[in-house]
Amino acid sequence: MINDPVRPHPAKILDIFPQTEMEWTFRVESDVPVRHGQFMELSIPRVGEAPISMSGFGDGYVDFTIRKVGKLTDGLFEMKKGDTIFLRGCYGNGWPAERFQEKNVVIVAGGTGVSPVKSLINMFCDDPAYAKEIYLILGFKNSHSILFNDDLAKWKSAKHFHTIYTLDNEDYEGWNKGLVTSFIKDIPFASFGGNYECIVVGPPVMMKFTGAELLKNKVPEEKIWMSFERKMSCGIGKCGHCRIDETYVCLDGPVFNYTVGKKLVD
Numbered sequence: 001m002i003n004d005p006v007r008p009h010p011a012k013i014l015d016i017f018p019q020t021e022m023e024w025t026f027r028v029e030s031d032v033p034v035r036h037g038q039f040m041e042l043s044i045p046r047v048g049e050a051p052i053s054m055s056g057f058g059d060g061y062v063d064f065t066i067r068k069v070g071k072l073t074d075g076l077f078e079m080k081k082g083d084t085i086f087l088r089g090c091y092g093n094g095w096p097a098e099r100f101q102e103k104n105v106v107i108v109a110g111g112t113g114v115s116p117v118k119s120l121i122n123m124f125c126d127d128p129a130y131a132k133e134i135y136l137i138l139g140f141k142n143s144h145s146i147l148f149n150d151d152l153a154k155w156k157s158a159k160h161f162h163t164i165y166t167l168d169n170e171d172y173e174g175w176n177k178g179l180v181t182s183f184i185k186d187i188p189f190a191s192f193g194g195n196y197e198c199i200v201v202g203p204p205v206m207m208k209f210t211g212a213e214l215l216k217n218k219v220p221e222e223k224i225w226m227s228f229e230r231k232m233s234c235g236i237g238k239c240g241h242c243r244i245d246e247t248y249v250c251l252d253g254p255v256f257n258y259t260v261g262k263k264l265v266d
């Protein structure tokens with residue numbers, strides 16, 4: 001157990017699971033307690049540091065699903081099983097899991113946005129008594145950018161799950177075609193008797209239009225939860241990098257109710 005929450009500590013890469021050419025899942029040793037939707041700061045000395053969400057966690061490990069976009073992530077993609085990276089955290093509030101208990105949950109996620117909500121979806125899947133019915137709309141750009149194939153299949157076959165998987169602009173067997181926003185009207189909101197919550201995660205433009213579409217379908221703002229990826233540095237509310245007005249995304253978020261999050265949507 002690591003006691004100092006701001007001091008990076010060494011952690012061994014236990015395994016690497018390529019998902020696509022540009023996105024790999026790194027399983028890293030860790031015994032730090034994690035809440036669904038939190039993030040850690042990952043670093044390689046003399047290379048860089050970046051905040052990354054946990055896409056999964058279990059006994060003695062955490063999973064990070066990482067898109068190769070720059071200094072730190074390029075460095076990570078050079079590493080192999082058995083190499084050492086550095087971690088600090090966990091940070092952030094994570095999903096308010098208790099709010100979802102015994103409710104219908106609508107989850108709309110796009111691309112790497114599936115990552116910060118994946119462990120929560122697996123919790124809903126593995127414990128059918130926790131929430132009620134789960135309505136999942138997941139979108140990816142095309143068949144080459146699909147993540148978490150095994151999890152997608154598991155969720156699709158779960159009795160209490162209603163899944164809509166879609167690709168933005170490709171015809172592909174077993175998949176719908178179109179943006180996630182075009183399927184929101186298919187969710188039977190009126191049948192929920194008000195007993196539901198919505199989760200939205202994805203690129204800023206997707207979150208903006210998904211939020212607008214949910215409101216159009218008469219979903220109250222209070223029932224919408226979003227996770228944000230703002231530029232961060234310290235991750236602990238000290239440097240101000242992530243600050244928008246009075247809000248520190250690293251500390252107060254990254255998960256926000258839409259009543260607050262709507263001011264953070266670009």
Ligand SMILES: Cc1cc2nc3c(=O)[nH]c(=O)nc-3n(C[C@H](O)[C@H](O)[C@H](O)COP(=O)(O)OP(=O)(O)OC[C@H]3O[C@@H](n4cnc5c(N)ncnc54)[C@H](O)[C@@H]3O)c2cc1C
Pocket residue numbers: 039048049050051052053054064065066067068069070071072073074112115116228229230231232254
């Ligand atoms: C809470 C949170 C959770 C996150 N979770 C994940 C996750 O689960 N998986 C994931 O892959 N990412 C995640 N991110 C995003 C990740 O932290 C960023 O992509 C991070 O910048 C990657 O670090 P890097 O050093 O590899 O990239 P950087 O070197 O910082 O580059 C990042 C981007 O900036 C651009 N860039 C770099 N330098 C310049 C420059 N000089 N001028 C203009 N553009 C430049 C790059 O092209 C690239 O698009 C998360 C972010 C937050 C805040």
Ligand code: FES
Pocket residue numbers: 231232233234235236237238239240241242243248249250251
């Ligand atoms: S990242 Fe430093 S204050 Fe949020």
